[in-house]
Amino acid sequence: MxxxxxxxxxxxxxxPKTLPAVFSITAGNGQGVASRGPGALPDAPSSQDAGRHQQLTLKAPPAVDPGPYTIGIGDVVVLSTPATQNTVQELSGLLAAQNSRNGYTVQDDGSVNIPDVGRVRIAGMTVDAAEDLLFQRLVENQFDPTFSLEIAEFKSRRVSIGGAVGNPRIVPITLTPLYLDEALAAAGSVSVSDIDLGSVRIYREGRLYEIPLTDLYARADLQRTRLIAGDSVFVDTDYQLDRAESYFEQQIRLTQTRLSGRSQALDELTAQVQLRRADFVEGRDNFESRLSHGAVDxxxxxxxxxxxxxxxxxxxxxxxxxxxxxxxxxxxxxxxxxxxxxxxxxxxxxxxxxxxxxxxxxxxxxxxxxxxxxxxxxxxxxxxxxxxxxxxxxxxxxxxxxxxxxxxxxxxxxxxx
CATH class of the missing domain: 3.10.560.10 (Outer membrane lipoprotein wza domain like)
Structure with missing residues (x-):
């Protein structure tokens, strides 16, 4: 020799003989359960003209620094890859003949499902950390890891704006901090006839804060009050606290409904994964049993x-x-x-x-x-x-x-x- x-x-x-496909797939691959939601945001309580004047008290929320933005459930991330010089694509589902941008929604279990790679859990990570993890997974699957990660749609962290504003809405928190003046501007600005009778109330983590409009417009630091995910902002013009509380109650019920829907969806996803895993285990056991009895070629x-x-x-x-x-x-x-x-x-x-x-x-x-x-x-x-x-x-x-x-x-x- x-x-x-x-x-x-x-x-x-x-x-060489190949193993059955059941040995090559995992229960996490495949379609996940779609995110659930309660539907459209309920209309904010109407704001009527004030009929009396009450003394307003400044009670601004404390300064907060939630740190860098972390990816959350519902966000849509995009993998951007450079153009290749030939028509043979190294990364199925991610590369195309020209620059490719494919969006993936973060599912209820905190992961994205990438073709030929599988589910990758990125919820709770910064963009840089998620990019590093995806790089590692692509390398493990022997794909060209040349890409950049971006967040195309911010849906996991939001602030609700209601009351006497031009356009009550939900304002997303992005990679850059969201401040009170920017949030009010995004909702069409404050719409009151007399700023002396108006205030901005912020409901945060079970506490209610109040900023009179006269103080808000007089102080730049109050205008730059930083908002965090889950804040509810209500512009009140008649000091009827029950109306503002009704708005905040709506926001709380809405949040609870969304959480309940996500919990149910996650339970369904877990059940599906367990059923798939049981099928795979049974298929593998059957193959190994046939192999031990000489019934496999x-x-x-x-x-x-x-x-x-x-x-x-x-x-x-x-x-x-x-x-x-x-x-x-x-x-x-x-x-x-x-x-x-x-x-x-x-x-x-x-x-x-x-x-x-x-x-x-x-x-x-x-x-x-x-x-x-x-x-x-x-x-x-x-x-x-x-x-x-x-x-x-x-x-x-x-x-x-x-x-x-x-x-x-x-x-x-x-x-x-």
Whole structure:
């Protein structure tokens, strides 16, 4: 066996048996449960002209710093990849002939489902951290990881604006901080006839804060009050606190409804994943049971001669086995006391049916470590026969065992005559 003959031996075509598809997929792949929601935002309570004047008290919310924006459920992220110079795309579902931008919605379990990659949980991560994780997953799946991550739609962190504004609405919080003056401007600005009678009330985490409009317009620091996710802002013009409280109650009920819908969707998704996982486990168990009973078509090579056990060595699924794999298998390898490592043969019958009886043999002497490297590169084929000759000492010992009985019995026969 030389490098040249090894190349010739490995040229024969061979495709290893593949495992059933159930061994290649996970319960997390596939379509997730769509996000649920309660529908459109309820109309804010109407604001009527004030009929009385009450003393307003400034009670501004404390300064907050929630830190950098983290991706949340409902956000839509975009993977942007550069243009390629050929039409062969390295990353299925992500690359196109020109610049590609594909959006993925963060599902209720906090993950996005990327074709050929699977579900990747990115909720609670900054854009940079999510980009690093996606980079790692693409590399693990042997895809070109050249891409950039952006947030196309901000839906997980929002502030509601209602009351005496031009256009009551929900304002999303993006990568840049959202301040009170910007939020009011996005809702069409304050719409009151007399700022002395108006105030901005902010409901945050169970507490109610109040900023009179006269103070708001007089102080730049109040205008730059930073808002955080979940804040409800209500512009009141008649000091009827019950009307503002009604608005905030609506926001609380709306939030609870959304959370309930998401919890239900997540439960459904978990149930689906468990059912899929159970199906996969059953399919794999069935395959392994069939394999143990010999009911699966599998390729083998056969070991004979001075081996630990005259047996057949199963070729692995989805990869190729080498001569070294079979020789050093603890259950089938060379018998240490009797096998001659200088006389290892691989016999392979011709694949041409017209050449019945035509056999090619390769001889390996792996007393030399250099020759042993050839065994690690020699690819086995179905129905190969590996033969190990007996070493000279064993051969002589067996000859003596056959001769010794005749030497003992010959004098006895002569004496009898």
């Amino acid at each position: 030389t490098a040249e003959t090894l190349i010739q031996a490995n040229r024969s075509t061979y495709a 599998q390729d083998y090579v056969y070991l004979t001669g001075e081996v630990v056990s005259q047996s057949r060595y199963p070729l692995p699924f989805e990869q190729r086995a080498s001569l070294a794999d079979a020789l050093f298998d603890s259950a089938n390898g060379v018998a240490k006391e009797t096998g001659d490592v200088s006389e290892v043969y691989v016999l392979r019958a011709s694949s041409d049916a017209r050449e019945l009886g035509a056999v090619t043999a390769w001889h390996l002497d792996y007393r030399s470590a250099a020759n042993l490297t050839l065994a690690t590169r020699f690819e086995l084929r179905p129905n190969d026969i590996i033969f190990i000759a007996e070493n000279p000492v064993t051969k002589w010992g067996r000859t003596i065992q056959q001769i010794t009985p005749s030497l003992i019995t010959t004098p006895i026969v002569a004496a009898a005559n």
